[in-house]
Amino acid sequence: MTTEVLYKTNPLVFRERWIEFIYTLQDTICKGLELIDGKAIFIEDRWEREEGEGGGGKTRTLTGGLVFEKAGVNTSVVFGKVTDTMRRSLQIEGDTWFACGLSLVLHPLNPYVPTVHANWRYFELYNAAGEVADRWFGGGTDLTPYYLFEEDAKHFHQTLKNVLDDFDEELYPRYKKNCDDYFVNTHRNKETRGIGGIFYDHLRPDEHTDLETLFRFQQANGNSFLPAYLPIVEKRKDSKYAEREIEWQEIRRGRYVEFNLLHDRGTIFGLKTNGRTESILMSLPPRARWNYDHHPSPGTEEEKLLNVCLHPVNWI
Numbered sequence: 001m002t003t004e005v006l007y008k009t010n011p012l013v014f015r016e017r018w019i020e021f022i023y024t025l026q027d028t029i030c031k032g033l034e035l036i037d038g039k040a041i042f043i044e045d046r047w048e049r050e051e052g053e054g055g056g057g058k059t060r061t062l063t064g065g066l067v068f069e070k071a072g073v074n075t076s077v078v079f080g081k082v083t084d085t086m087r088r089s090l091q092i093e094g095d096t097w098f099a100c101g102l103s104l105v106l107h108p109l110n111p112y113v114p115t116v117h118a119n120w121r122y123f124e125l126y127n128a129a130g131e132v133a134d135r136w137f138g139g140g141t142d143l144t145p146y147y148l149f150e151e152d153a154k155h156f157h158q159t160l161k162n163v164l165d166d167f168d169e170e171l172y173p174r175y176k177k178n179c180d181d182y183f184v185n186t187h188r189n190k191e192t193r194g195i196g197g198i199f200y201d202h203l204r205p206d207e208h209t210d211l212e213t214l215f216r217f218q219q220a221n222g223n224s225f226l227p228a229y230l231p232i233v234e235k236r237k238d239s240k241y242a243e244r245e246i247e248w249q250e251i252r253r254g255r256y257v258e259f260n261l262l263h264d265r266g267t268i269f270g271l272k273t274n275g276r277t278e279s280i281l282m283s284l285p286p287r288a289r290w291n292y293d294h295h296p297s298p299g300t301e302e303e304k305l306l307n308v309c310l311h312p313v314n315w316i
Helices: 004-008 011-037 084-090 150-165 170-181 211-221 223-237 244-262 265-272 277-283 302-310
Strands: 044-047 055-064 068-081 096-108 117-124 134-142 196-203
Touching: 011 055, 011 068, 011 096, 011 117, 011 211, 011 223, 055 150, 055 170, 055 277, 068 277, 084 265, 096 223, 096 277, 117 211, 134 170, 134 211, 134 223, 150 170, 150 196, 150 211, 150 223, 196 211, 211 223, 244 265, 265 277
Parallel strands: none
Antiparallel strands: 044 055, 055 068, 068 096, 096 117, 117 134, 134 196
């Protein structure tokens, strides 16, 4: 029996493999972040969905560290009936669904260390007979610096590109553009919230790519997160900063909040469908500010960062 036939006749086999990977990845990322922080540790909050809904998750948060002011690395394994809200919002038709993924947002203390976001997810849709009617993967990661270091941007993007190139050299430019087009505050003259990364969704098995290949693809992307991000943290975490850098960090964090609450599909959908509010809003920074009609001074490092957000760069 081939793996494709096995997964079709017994979808729980594949689901359990994916859940195991997500939990292992959560452990690996949390250990790596605790090690580089050197002080704070993650606190785990296990939760279950309300009666009538299925599954739950493990929310892990870290606060008050030497490096990370606030960090969250969350996993969820949830399932239930397809609701009318889901049909409208996700444009899907089915009877029941299953979803499992990991989502993280890290807000460092030092303004010279960038904020970062990532998630890797898997969704299954079932018909009334309990058969898999559809399944897909999604995910990606993007970097939100407060001060631009081109070598850091190139390292981050090159690490992601190396992973994608092992599968298809056409993927990186496509998913990089997806990211630039998605993480945008359209109400602020199409200003991106950072310097991008990769973003993809609805990756389905087909005649060219089987389910096992997509699983390996997701594994490779998840496992590339620490090598893409931690070298940047190590290089910048001890940089000296003062009130000017803090103010700019908080202004840019304000832009981050605007995107997450106004434009991010996952955040909006979760809040409108009785999602777990504490886990959803984990992505928001502990400090932010909104200075009226703020513009960085010409020729400054702050303006340099803003210009890149207004005009996305091909870093490779």
